[in-house]
Amino acid sequence: MTENNAAFNRGNKYLMNTYSRLSVVFKKASKQYLWDIEGKKYIDFIAGYGCLNVGHSNKYIVKALQKQISQIIQPSNVYYNLPQIELARRLCELTGFGQKVFFANSGSESIEAAIKLARKYSADKYGKQRFEVITFERSFHGRTMGALSATAQPKKQNMFEPLLEGFSYGEFNNIDSIKDLISEKTCAVMLEPIQGEGGIYPVDKEFMKYLSQVCSKRDILLIFDEVQTGFGRTGKMFAYENYDISPDILVLAKSLGGGMPIGAVISSDSISESFAPGMHGSTFGGNAASCAAGNAVIDYLIDNDIAERAKELGTYLISKLQKLSDRYSVIKEIRGIGLMIAIEFLEPIAARLVEDALKDGLIINRVSEHTLRLLPPLIIKKSDIDKLLKWLNIKIRDI
Numbered sequence: 001m002t003e004n005n006a007a008f009n010r011g012n013k014y015l016m017n018t019y020s021r022l023s024v025v026f027k028k029a030s031k032q033y034l035w036d037i038e039g040k041k042y043i044d045f046i047a048g049y050g051c052l053n054v055g056h057s058n059k060y061i062v063k064a065l066q067k068q069i070s071q072i073i074q075p076s077n078v079y080y081n082l083p084q085i086e087l088a089r090r091l092c093e094l095t096g097f098g099q100k101v102f103f104a105n106s107g108s109e110s111i112e113a114a115i116k117l118a119r120k121y122s123a124d125k126y127g128k129q130r131f132e133v134i135t136f137e138r139s140f141h142g143r144t145m146g147a148l149s150a151t152a153q154p155k156k157q158n159m160f161e162p163l164l165e166g167f168s169y170g171e172f173n174n175i176d177s178i179k180d181l182i183s184e185k186t187c188a189v190m191l192e193p194i195q196g197e198g199g200i201y202p203v204d205k206e207f208m209k210y211l212s213q214v215c216s217k218r219d220i221l222l223i224f225d226e227v228q229t230g231f232g233r234t235g236k237m238f239a240y241e242n243y244d245i246s247p248d249i250l251v252l253a254k255s256l257g258g259g260m261p262i263g264a265v266i267s268s269d270s271i272s273e274s275f276a277p278g279m280h281g282s283t284f285g286g287n288a289a290s291c292a293a294g295n296a297v298i299d300y301l302i303d304n305d306i307a308e309r310a311k312e313l314g315t316y317l318i319s320k321l322q323k324l325s326d327r328y329s330v331i332k333e334i335r336g337i338g339l340m341i342a343i344e345f346l347e348p349i350a351a352r353l354v355e356d357a358l359k360d361g362l363i364i365n366r367v368s369e370h371t372l373r374l375l376p377p378l379i380i381k382k383s384d385i386d387k388l389l390k391w392l393n394i395k396i397r398d399i
């Protein structure tokens with residue numbers, strides 16, 4: 001038995017069976033590369049499900065983190081800590097519309113906070129009957145009960161019913177479906193500007209414009225879940241900048257921490273003042289270590305113009321994949337913006353490709369039987385992208 005298989009079997013013995021894991025165990029990573037416990041090297045095209053836009057163990061972030069944990073890690077939320085204040089200030093400045101931040105530890109937790117904030121704001125202004133949240137088919141907002149209720153995917157929800165009351169689901173990019181759902185009870189509309197787990201579906205400009213207009217006219221809060229799309233992934237610091245529309249509440253996580261657990265909810269003063277002490281909280285939310293990492297991530301992204309890099313490399317990769325699609329009829333569609341890309345096939349070959357890629361030192365991901373998802377670290381090199389393209393060409397040709 002190989003070392004990887006032995007460690008994999010030990011993992012299966014002691015860890016709950018919540019993920020379809022591949023039989024490899026990694027012990028070292030740097031930039032866009034990973035090494036398994038037998039020393040084999042891999043190029044990473046999924047970046048921890050999009051949480052490593054700045055790459056694995058980015059030296060700049062590691063240094064900031066080491067400095068911070070040698071000083072203070074978590075003084076408790078009864079006190080402010082300096083990295084937390086600085087990160088909140090920078091997020092407000094970066095987003096433009098933001099004036100206050102709540103820190104959590106993950107995407108799901110931040111979604112929970114956003115739902116509570118929207119309900120509280122609407123109840124304060126219009127009474128408790130205004131509590132409904134509209135989300136969209138195929139969306140993914142997390143797995144805690146509130147976030148799962150917002151995640152409009154029956155196959156993820158069914159076995160955990162009853163879900164939270166007050167969620168309805170529109171058809172993504174269909175204006176009429178929203179017209180039918182909005183009512184006096186609606187307090188918020190929440191969406192991912194590009195649906196990630198659902199298969200990389202960007203929102204249409206017209207649809208986004210309609211949502212923004214109807215929400216602002218009826219004082220319904222527009223919530224953007226940018227847990228996966230944030231921090232340069234789509235060629236802009238935040239994906240909503242591709243649409244020239246700002247949300248009322250922005251939810252961030254994943255790449256904000258450069259690998260450390262953190263999430264953030266950002267809104268204006270007038271919305272955030274609905275929260276008062278005791279209404280929401282999180283023991284580790286806003287801890288000094290994760291916030292120091294967050295500050296370093298923002299420095300790194302800006303100083304190295306990483307969003308622009310994602311745009312250029314994304315345009316290159318999408319155009320090359322398009323050429324593959326023209327050549328091979330088994331490819332149904334290429335979708336994406338920046339370095340957030342899906343390859344959809346007519347045949348259910350995604351699982352096989354993921355496994356074959358792993359054997360050949362490439363880490364890719366599938367969101368369904370028919371669809372591969374590419375979310376490489378944004379610091380990836382063009383030569384790495386070319387290796388993947390060459391591999392895909394051979395594999396698809398031989399199918």
Ligand code: PLP
Pocket residue numbers: 049106107108109111140141142143192196197225226227228253254
């Ligand atoms: N929202 C989006 C858009 C996501 O992609 C995810 C995770 O993939 C989440 C929320 C949940 O984040 P977490 O896994 O950190 O709880």
